[in-house]
Amino acid sequence: MENSKPSTSLSGESLLYLTDEQLRKGIEAMFFAYRGFTADPDRILENLDYGRAHHRALHFVHRSPGTTVGNLLAILGVTKQSLNRVLRTLFDDALVEARVGKKDKRERHLYLTEKGAALERELSDAQRARMRAAYRAAGPQAVQGFRTVLEAMMDPEMLRQFQRMLEGGK
Amino acid sequence: MENSKPSTSLSGESLLYLTDEQLRKGIEAMFFAYRGFTADPDRILENLDYGRAHHRALHFVHRSPGTTVGNLLAILGVTKQSLNRVLRTLFDDALVEARVGKKDKRERHLYLTEKGAALERELSDAQRARMRAAYRAAGPQAVQGFRTVLEAMMDPEMLRQFQRMLEGGK
């Protein structure tokens, strides 16, 4: 337990936003918001035979076409057995295809097929629609803050991966 | 698919933050940040025989002592069978106790035991420490924006529940 009630008027800036109570509210907001965040894609997926894991795989293959299995493993933070189960169904259903690496033939480079791209777009559209509405309602300054706090919440390694990924995407 | 590239200079304020690319980055930030968000409690839980679901139950019982099972069900958004499995282990291990309702004897009001409060505190401290660090690093304005966007991301019903909960907690 650290400072429950930080002393006020330290440097002119109020530190009331660091009280345990405020932090707790932030935690709860994160919990409820994440539910909303995944709700729309989940609704689409539940009809098909896919789950959230498939969505994540599609998302990152779309984001980084030609990425290798090992790459995806690192990004998703799961075991290869877990990812493999998902990838296999995506291969079987022809949503993703793997091409043997040109330079290193051990590597499998992953690409979305037309069909995979279509599903990814459907999921992505639903999720982005909610994000867009939230962003629009909150305004650019709030969005800036949102992103800042989220990045500060990540583990350092994740943050590095995240920022490296941002460079790719314009 | 909505507006990929909103026309600029609409009302003086740039709408660049609403591009699909920016939204996509926000989605990814949410994904990575949530991983960080749960990482610390997860680490503590994995040693014990509990999981994330136990953490959530402890959190909300702590937050709203005396809450009923039905209440908790609504907040957590799971089925009673799922919650019951978790609650049973918490009862068995004497982390949570249920008292029959005084007014309505069908209801079970949930309270943390000393032991439960201790574990809740341990988990909560870990999670709050990360939030505090993130908040501090980002600053009060960013935190304000963070909260605004999160609330805008919630489903309307969740938002109502969330705001009702906030009133309780000072």
Place this chain on the structure above:
DNA sequence: TTGGAGTGTCAACAACGCTGACGTATCGTT
């Protein structure tokens, strides 16, 4: 007294994590 609400529980199942172990192809370096 009867219907419905709040709760507990049994059984079965699915999604998605995990570990451990093993196999194969390929690469890079002696």
Place this chain on the structure above:
DNA sequence: AACGATACGTCAGCGTTGTTGACACTCCAA
């Protein structure tokens, strides 16, 4: 050419947490 390391796939088994469906009990309120 041989060998160890790397990238990947796969089998087997298991745990947590979610789901549905069904049934029973208690209790409140009309």
